[in-house]
Each structure stands twice: as structure tokens, then as C-alpha cells.
Amino acid sequence: MTGTGEERGGAGRDGPWWWERRRAALLDVGLAAVSAAECGVEGVGFAREAGIPVPLGVLFGIAVGSVLLLRRRWPIAVVLVGIAVSPAAMGFLLGVVGLYTLAACEVPRRITATLTTMSLAGTFVVMYLRTRGDLEGDTTLVLVLSVFVAVALTVPPVLLGLYIGARRRLMESLQERADSLERELSLLADRAEERAEWARTEERTRIAREMHDVVAHRVSLMVVHAAALQAVAAKDPVKAARNAALVGDMGRQALTELREMLGVLRAEAPRPRPAAAAAVAAPVALAGSFDDGPSLEGLEALVGQSRAAGMAVEVLVDGERSGYPAEVEQTAYRVVQEALTNCHKHAPGARVVVRLAHREGEVAMQVQNGPCGADVEQPGLPSGGNGLLGMRERVLALGGVFVSGPTEEGGFKVSAVLPTAR
Template sequence: MTTTGEVRAGAEEGPWWWGRWRSALLDISLAALSAMECAVEGIQFSRDAGLFVPVGMAFGLFAGLTLLLRRRWPVAVVLVSVAITPAQMGFVMGVVGLYTLAASELPRRITAALAGMSFFGMFIVTYVRAHQGVVRGDLSIAGGFIPFLSVTTALGMTAPPVLLGLYIGARRRLMESLRERADSLERELMLLAERAEERAEWARNEERTRIAREMHDVVAHRVSLMVVHAAALQAVARKDPEKAVRNAALVGDMGRQALTELREMLGVLRTGEGAVARPAPSAVPLAAVGVAAAAAASRVAEESSEGPCLAELEELIGQSAAAGMVVNLSVEGEVRPYAPMVEQTAYRVVQEALTNVHKHAAGAKTHVRLAHRTAEIAMQVENEPPPEPGSARAVRLPSGGNGLVGMKERVSALGGVFVSGPTDAGGFRVSAVIPAQAAA
């Protein structure tokens, strides 16, 4: 993991304007070297100017210590070096100052202007000193060679530090840009990982809810009918043995159907164990999240197409009629096939509504209406008041209170509308409308 700029700044903070202690020690060393150089060269300067030697040395020492400010005020350091160039001192200061100026974030026009001033100052001083040396006889060179010597000296003192500073500054900015991009990419990856984890957690919760809803729909209806038939069997066992035998056969058939559906659901869960296994986040690339999500969506779509359909609605109503319920089915519109999820949801709504009638209004007459419309399919299950109050409690059917919630979740997931509530006559009505082109 890379280190962000804030952490680096806090970990490497140095004194005053230095970002690091190492930079402070380097500048102090360079300033000490420049001060010694200027102090030594101040001796000759004081003699040439007719000053006391301590005065010239103190002037050189003070001027050389200006190099301490090179990171804070590089322009001032270069100006001081240009100013003391006629005194033939400050060469270390000039070279280091030009390098620092070129490597800084200052505009290039300022760097060019100061580098030009330093060049012309060095050129003039070298030209004057060389000419004086030739006149005095200290230099045995031709007079025409003096300009070349001056230009070469000025370029040697200005061009290398400026070019090196430009290179180091560009490299530093490039490295900082790459570091910022790496930090930004790391933050984006962390956000993507967090979002992927949130999506995975959401998908797991949705899958748990879906499995719980399927288990409720599969088990509640079958077992409710089994309990109703068992109660009827207990009531007629001695009075009508033949009816008791028929009820016992129905209980056995419904139990086998419930077991078959449970085995199918458990088989799906067992098959998906490998896909549900959650690997370590560091070992899975982010691209695998999308692949797993696509595979999960495909698997859910395939499993959804294996559920019940509207063609089995008459059989469902027949089972309730066999349990003693009076059920009327009316179908409006042209019967046509729908998407598997639409048909399965419509079937589950009717199934759960009939189960609630068995639980809470046993023996009540029930009307099931199914309407095939142009762009939607509508269903309504309405029961009249039970003939004998308290009959539902006599059968002792437990209720978890999740049936209506599950129906509303199913219908809302397909973009439909679900409404339920008591009627004015004392019964209960469940209505749902699902778009015909709802996406699974």
C-alpha cells in the first residue's frame, strides 16, 4: 500500500520551512561551505577595495549564509549571488541558487531572466578581469580570446545548474503526479471494494429473503391443507370411514408433494454452495465480482423458470376445494403465456391468499378472479365471512404474519401493485396487478 501525501508530510516534517530534517542538514552544510568560500574571497576583496580584512570577511560570511534561504526564497539567493559577482565571491551560492531556482515551481520566465542576469554578470566580470590581467601581464593570452573565455566561463557557471535544475524539477513533478495518481487509484480501489462488499451483502440478504419467501409459499400452503384434512379426518373417522380414507389419502398426497418441493429447493441450495462460498477479498480481482454477479443472475433466472405457472391454478383451487372450501374461479380476457417470473408470482399470490383463508376463515366461500389485460395481468382473491366464528382457531393453524409481506415484495419486485384489506361485508380481499412485460 502506498503512503498518502498527508501521512508523508506528518512523518517527515522538519524545522521551519524545511519539509525534512535531511534537507535542513544539507542546506546548512551548503551554507557553511558558501560562507567559508565567501569569507576567504572577502580577504582579497577587502584588499582591492581598501577595506579592513575583517570587514571583507564578515561581508563574505554574511553573504554566504544567505544560501540557507534557497528553498524559501530562491530568487533572493540568486540576486545576492549576482550582486556579489563583481567582488569575485559567491560562486557556490550562484551555482546552487540557479539550480534551486530552476527546480522550483516558479514561472520559467523568472528563471530565464535571473539566469540571464547571472550569465551577463559573470560574462562582464570575467571579461573585465581577463582584460585587466592581459594589460598587467598576468595573463599571456591573445586579446581576441578574451570574449571566448568570458562566454565559456559564464556558460559553465550558469548553464549546467539551470539545466540540471530543470531536469530535477520536471522529474520531481512527474514523480509527484504519479504518486498522486497511485494514491487516487488506491482510494478508488478501496471504494470499489467497499461497494462490491456492500453489493455482495445486499445480494446475500436478498437471497435469504427469497429463500425464506419460497419456503413459506411451498410449506405453508401444503401443510395448511394437510392440517385441515387431518382435522376433518379426526372428525369423521368413526362416522364415515370411507371419507376418512379419502382424507387420509389426500393428506398423504399433499405431504409427498410438499416433500418433493422441499427436496427441489434444498437441491438448488446444495448446488449453489460452491457459488455462495465467499473467498478472501484480497484473493479475488474486482472483475470477478461482475462475473459472479452475472452468473448468480443467470442461475436465479434459470431457477425462477422452474416454478409453478398459471396452468396449475385449477389444480391449486381443486386442492382447496377438496379440503372443504367453496372456491369459485373466474377468468377474463384471452389466456396467453407470460414471463416465468410473472406467472410464478401470480400463482404464489393466489396460493398464499387461499392459505390465509384456510388459516383465518375456514369454511368461508372464496372467489378467485383472474383478468388477462393488454399490458398487465390482474388477480383478486376475496373470501366472505366464515360461517362459524372461531373456526380458524379450532383448526389451530399457526401464522407467522409474513404471508402478506411476501406477496407485496414479490409483486413490487416486478413493478406491480398489491393491495389487501378487509371488506365491508366482513371478509378479506387480496388484489394484485402485474405488468405483462415485467423483467425478472
């Protein structure tokens, strides 16, 4: 039968449960020793009444009292032994402690009630039979005295055991809830840290894309114009001056956009908040700041800059443009911008076609260049391979479709479709 909660717990010698079990074991040994001594003394009277040798009665009493040592492991057996020896007028401590342990243990209540009733009845019968001869003629007093003794030796230990058992189970339940809450809080903290780290990573990626799109396009055009300026400086001073002005315009535009982005990053922070909450909230604030970025309205100006750099660009628009969400406008613009930048880097002198289709619920764009001329000098622009990756990330983040790859004619094509539903 299951013992009390005092004997359950950790196994370490330095843990509190180990010391509690040790104290419980010492208590059991002490109670068993006292019970054995009591039953041994009472065994003298039992031996004389039963007509057996006194040493045998003492040994019997010691054996009965020592049963109390097993009260935590087999409380039902201890109570049954106490009920069995009650006619011999021995084992009062055994009966009281056994009933207390029975009530405090996780024993079915019907078994506890049955054994308590049996002990109550047994004690009443024994007291009635023993006091009837001493108080002859006063049956009422015998009954009252028997009932009082039976109740005094049975009910208090049972009630105390029920209280201690209920209190122990309540404490265990509260401890389990506290442990569970601690685990949940730890899990929530871990998840919050993961979300914060994810948010920081996403925001770093977003800033990297913006920086790449702003710097790569402007600087690529500046390099192209600078190369043209170098080529015509001595032959055509007017054209050289025009290219120099374009280089200056490109540089100023790049600086302006960089200042805007740095202004967003250096914006005054709100009130201090927990690190995890601040990291999660940061992308929302920055996303809102980027809503004022480029849109499809600036597509003609974007293409015009590439034309001014000497690129032959044709723009084909299908359908009527309607109001798109800011993130769709910005992503569409950045895709075309990065595709044109790649054309400047890898296909100088090639013919480029920009197609834009406004459809119901989506907008599609395609930038395709033909093969680069064999006699065209490469501008020598560095490429880190982040342009296509950034375009793909932008498009997929909005639930769109992105495809890129070489064409059969030897050119390259970039296609993207963005949903426009809010």
C-alpha cells in the first residue's frame, strides 16, 4: 500500500527529502520501540489471563508492538493487528498511531471508514466487557464510559490523520503548480528570447536589403557615368560636363536616401521596455518608417536614370495602375531597380525591356536584357550575389512569386508577381 508523502522525494543525500526520510525513519523506530515496550509490559497481564508463560506473553507483546515499524508501508496491516490484539488489552499506542497513519495515507476512504468502524466497535466491546464487572449494577455508566473511551481512542487520531493528509496533498499540489508555473514561465521566456532574436535577425536582413538597394543602384550608375566621363573628357567636353553633373546627382540622391535610413535608425527611442518586447516591437516601428519609400510613380525617373547612363531601356505597361499598399509599391520598385542595376553590372550595352502588368488582385513585373555586345567594355562593378537574394526575400515576404534565370537568347530575365490585396 502506498505510504505517506514523507517517504517520497529526491534521492540525493544532501537533498531535503533525504533528511526528511531519515527523520521519519528515526521517528518510526522510536515509536516502534515505545510500542514494543508498552505491549511487552501488557504482555505480562495477558500471559497470566491466558495461562501461558510470562516470557512468552512478553515476547508476543514485543512482537505485536514492533509491527508499528511497518506503519508507512502497510498501514492497513498495522490497524488490523491493533484490532486483533485489542481483546488482550494491549497495543493502545499501536492502535492510535496505526489509525492516524491509515487516515493520513493515500488509502481509499471506504477502507479507512471500515477499519475505523471496526476499531471503534472493538474498543467499545473490550471496554464494556472489562468495566462491566467493576461497575455492576450501573449499566448506563458502563455504556457511557465505553463509548467515551472508544471514541477518544479512535476518532481524534483519524481526524488528525485526515487533516494532515489533506494538508500534505494540498502542499504537494501547490508545489506541483508552482513548479509547473516556473517551467511555463521559463518556456515563455525562452520563446520570447527566440522571437526577439528572430525579430532582430529579420530587421538586420531588412536594413541590409534597403542599404544594398540604395547604395548598389546609385553607385553603379555613378561608376557607369564616371567611365563615360573618362572616355569623352577630351573629345566632348559638353557631354563630359553632363556626365559629371549626373554623377553628382547620383551621389546626392544616394546620400539623401542614406540619411533618411540613418534618421530612421537613429530616431529617438520610446520609453524603456523589456529587451524582448523592444526587439519584437522594433520591426513594426521601422516598417512604418519605410512606408514612405519609393513607389511605382518613380518608375519613369528610375528608367530615365538608366537611359542617361547609356542603357537602351524600353518600358511596356499593361493595364491601369490602382492604389496598392505601400509595401507592394516599394517592393515592385526595388525589384525593377535591382534588376536594372544587375543589367548595368553584367550586361552593359544590352537592350533591356521592362514590362509591368496591372491585373486584378496582383501586379507583375519583368526585366529582361539581351546578350551583352562582345565589343562593349565591362564596367568592372563588384557583385556580392545579394541582389537576387534580396529581391526573392522581398517578394516571398509578401506572398508573391519570384523567378530569375538566363534566357535562350543569352540574356537574363527577372520576373515577379505580387498580390495587391490588403
